[in-house]
Amino acid sequence: MPIFYGIITYMRKITYLFFAVVLFSGCTGTIKKESKEDKIHKIETYYENGKYQKVLDALKDQISYYIYTKYGDDAEYYLAMSYFHLKDYDDAIPEFEFLINTYPNSPYREKSYYFLALSHYKNSPRIERDQDELKKALQVIRDFETEYPSSPLKKDFEKLKKDIINKLSLKMIDIIKTYYNLEKYTSSLLYINLLRKEYPNTEGENLSYLFEALIRKEEGMDYTDILSKLNTKAIPKRYKKYYKKLLREK
Numbered sequence: 001m002p003i004f005y006g007i008i009t010y011m012r013k014i015t016y017l018f019f020a021v022v023l024f025s026g027c028t029g030t031i032k033k034e035s036k037e038d039k040i041h042k043i044e045t046y047y048e049n050g051k052y053q054k055v056l057d058a059l060k061d062q063i064s065y066y067i068y069t070k071y072g073d074d075a076e077y078y079l080a081m082s083y084f085h086l087k088d089y090d091d092a093i094p095e096f097e098f099l100i101n102t103y104p105n106s107p108y109r110e111k112s113y114y115f116l117a118l119s120h121y122k123n124s125p126r127i128e129r130d131q132d133e134l135k136k137a138l139q140v141i142r143d144f145e146t147e148y149p150s151s152p153l154k155k156d157f158e159k160l161k162k163d164i165i166n167k168l169s170l171k172m173i174d175i176i177k178t179y180y181n182l183e184k185y186t187s188s189l190l191y192i193n194l195l196r197k198e199y200p201n202t203e204g205e206n207l208s209y210l211f212e213a214l215i216r217k218e219e220g221m222d223y224t225d226i227l228s229k230l231n232t233k234a235i236p237k238r239y240k241k242y243y244k245k246l247l248r249e250k
Helices: 002-030 036-048 052-058 070-084 089-102 109-122 132-147 154-181 185-198 203-218 238-248
Strands: none
Touching: 036 052, 036 070, 052 070, 070 089, 070 109, 089 109, 109 132, 109 154, 132 154, 154 185, 154 203, 185 203, 203 238
8 A cells, every 4th residue: 555655646746747847838938038129129228218337237248149130230339328428438439449340331330430539539638648549539530521521410520629639739738838847948849830730729829829928038039929919818727827927027
């Protein structure tokens, strides 16, 4: 009897296991696997609602899942723009570059050029430091102008280009100021002439008249003609002391 009872118990366990497997298989068969389209729509919703970190969490380690699909440029754009909005320009830059180089027919391509240039601009350090990022931004703008001469984004690029050139002019003024403080007036004047040639109609050009007037004053020369070209209302606070020095009697 015990042996028979054991066999019955064993058979019941096998039967229960069989039905459990069948039931589980049936249930899983009804669960719809999330498609690429579903996932990209969810990511798009995150992005449109400003949940940029959620976009990154969903994409940064999964981007290769989309690259060679019809959603590749969508995924790349949301990833790059989320980095941009979170001010992570170091990571945004290569993503914009990848989109531009990988998806030549993408509707996001023109915008990507703009935000790539803007990322370089925003990633540039204070004017006292090297300004390679600004030069990279200008190159991106030149590439864009070559590819899209009639783009509706042209005005945005022109404004950005103006801001970049203005900052480069201020970088050169920082060099001029350094040479002036060291009393290396010849070097300072060389950079003044170069600035006016490369960056006309900028803040830097205006300040160049201030430093040329100061140099002439130091060398005992007349500087009234140069002073008349200086827009004194446009002198930044950090350069006010140089203007006051110019006005002081020797």
